[in-house]
Amino acid sequence: MNIHPLSDVQSLNIGKDTRIWQFVVVMERARIGENCNICSHCLIENKVNIGNNVTIKSGVQIWDGIALEDDVFIGPNVTFTNDKIPRSKRFLAEYPETIIKKGASLGANATILPGVVVGEYAMIGAGSVVTQNIPAKEVWVGNPAKFLREVDD
Template sequence: MSLAERLQGKEILPGSELYDEIHVNKADNERLVLELNQGYHAPDEVRRRVSEITNSKIDASVVISLPFYTDYGKHIKMGKDVFINQNVMFVDLGGIVIEDNVLIGPFVRLITVNHIVDPAKRRGLNVAAVTVKKNAWLGANVTVLPGVKIGENSIVAADSTVTKDVPANTIVAGTPARIIKEIKEE
């Protein structure tokens, strides 16, 4: 079981061994992300460096436009034929899965971390995974909040904030995102 899976549903409080471990890993990742985003890198080099950041293989069919941002890095998994545009932010401590043929527009934010509501524990963290299913498209400047699944073939319109699961074959828009249309194959 991965660390991301073990963290699901738990409060991660400051001063705990786990909290400290997370922040050590986060600091190591910041160096790798900074190095990735300095200067031009050929596509193969970008994939190699993102593989190092995520500690997972990035398929040769994946296209990642720089700059690429992640706060933790080790909990991102990508399928094949994924396109990630510029300035996408992965807050991935809770785990992010991007399946095959996904399109992610510029300035998208995939967020898997939330702070605890109780004021006495506010600096603590809760995490919940984000999943983007096959052939989904996230438009520019979309925010996906913790625990959300974006359904297969769905579209999230630009500037939307997704707070709940998106069913397959639908278009959602707005803040919070709501279904505006079903997608029917022709």
């Protein structure tokens, strides 16, 4: 485990060979697997599970209720949401479960709405807004994201 001294990592649940760069905040109950790379300026809340071999590029916030399975790629400034009807000073007792399945890739600036499941090895294009579940091994793009083609590699 390699944690940059300018990060604030409160969790002890971080796997071997995971690298956490500067200006990252990881809250106490977050779980992060082995061999992950979490780039600068990221936030990871408490009720978060991150698998092994996950890459999270700069500027990403992983909110309560979000799970990233093994081998997931999260591009820079991907935006996750965890409340369908957000209001100031109103906190949910339970958050919708958002799951990014094994091997999926989310392009830069994609937005993922709460409660969505992105299937295994699916790809979400940069800037896309994902409003529904995405099947395995498909490429989706646009706002709202629409099926483009099957993944060919």
